[in-house]
Amino acid sequence: MISIIIPALNEEETILNCLRSLTAQSIPRKEYEIIVVDGGSSDNTRAIAETLADQVISQKRAGIGGARGDGAGAAHGTILVFTDADTRYPTDWLETIRERLTTGRYDVCTGPVRFYNKTIRSCIIQGWRQSYLLLHPFGFYWLIGSNFAVTKKIYRQAGGHRDISILEDYDLSLRLADAGARCTYDRRTAVFTSARRMKGIIGYTAIYLTGFYHYHITKSDDRLLKYPHPRTIALQRSAISGDLRQARQKISSAWGKYILEEPRLE
Numbered sequence: 001m002i003s004i005i006i007p008a009l010n011e012e013e014t015i016l017n018c019l020r021s022l023t024a025q026s027i028p029r030k031e032y033e034i035i036v037v038d039g040g041s042s043d044n045t046r047a048i049a050e051t052l053a054d055q056v057i058s059q060k061r062a063g064i065g066g067a068r069g070d071g072a073g074a075a076h077g078t079i080l081v082f083t084d085a086d087t088r089y090p091t092d093w094l095e096t097i098r099e100r101l102t103t104g105r106y107d108v109c110t111g112p113v114r115f116y117n118k119t120i121r122s123c124i125i126q127g128w129r130q131s132y133l134l135l136h137p138f139g140f141y142w143l144i145g146s147n148f149a150v151t152k153k154i155y156r157q158a159g160g161h162r163d164i165s166i167l168e169d170y171d172l173s174l175r176l177a178d179a180g181a182r183c184t185y186d187r188r189t190a191v192f193t194s195a196r197r198m199k200g201i202i203g204y205t206a207i208y209l210t211g212f213y214h215y216h217i218t219k220s221d222d223r224l225l226k227y228p229h230p231r232t233i234a235l236q237r238s239a240i241s242g243d244l245r246q247a248r249q250k251i252s253s254a255w256g257k258y259i260l261e262e263p264r265l266e
Contacts, residue, residue: 001033001147002094004081005071007064009039011085012048014194015183019052021088026095030189035074036085037067045085064145064224065161072152072160080155084146086194088116096188097149107181110141110148132184141183143176145169147191152179164224209220 004022008015013037017213022034036049039059049056059067072080079101081094100109132142146166158179161172176183214223 001077002027002081003071003075003077004032004034004083004094004100005037005068005075006053006083006085007037007039007059007067007071008037008041008045008049008085009040010043010234011045012041012043014086015045016048016052018085018087019049023052024091025089026092027098030229032094033070033076034228037071039067063165063168065171066163068145068168069163071160072155075152078152079149081149082145082147083191084193085228087146088192090188090190092244093189093191096186100186100189101149101151106151106184107154108141108143108148108176109189110143110183111186111187111191113144113147114190114192115194116192117194120178121148136183136185139183140177141173141185143169143173146193147189150181154179161178162221164221165205165217167215168224171215176180196259 006015006018011018017219019036020035022028022234024240025032034052034077035055035057036045036053037044037057037059038049046056057070059070061067061070068082071082079098081097083089096110100106148169158172158175164171168256211224214220257259
């Protein structure tokens, strides 16, 4: 059994196409379940999800990571597939994932995340994410929340998702690497997601730089729970610049742990 986990909050405009894409997969419908984790939507998200999903549960834990974790806790499958409510999939998406994770060779499968409504900003972001591939020969796979699958066994062994929203996928990626997860990147599992949240490159970059600062320096889960507004980021600049050398050392140390090790070949 495969369990697909989708966090959703006020996604009435996108979730139906997402679920239709999932119910049109090439493998029999009885061989996978769809779990939507509703974060307290005030629109028709929940009602729409109930027409096609196997389970629609209310989010209990905090943050995007918490929502994904809630879905994992309700899953019956031995393979957990994580994605988002504004994403669409090729018909053989689940078939390819199952092929990669049931051979006994891999614990984690991921692939490209592309945009179906491209903008200049989304093209820049997609190009930036291509740099993640440079880390694969060193055994580190930076997973993107809208497209990755993991065996339930290694997911639990790594501790699952933490209750954070910023860098929740990066955090899990690091812990899966620490747990010795065997990962593969398969271009056949490309998904197509929305560029609607790509409002500005500077703001997008600032959020993630702030996230890295709190992840590696302050280690504050509270500050990783909610995406900051530009004003909040501006108020933090002096503190961040004052600790810039320390931040660089911490982040370099974290990456060096993987880069300096012997490459792990697939």
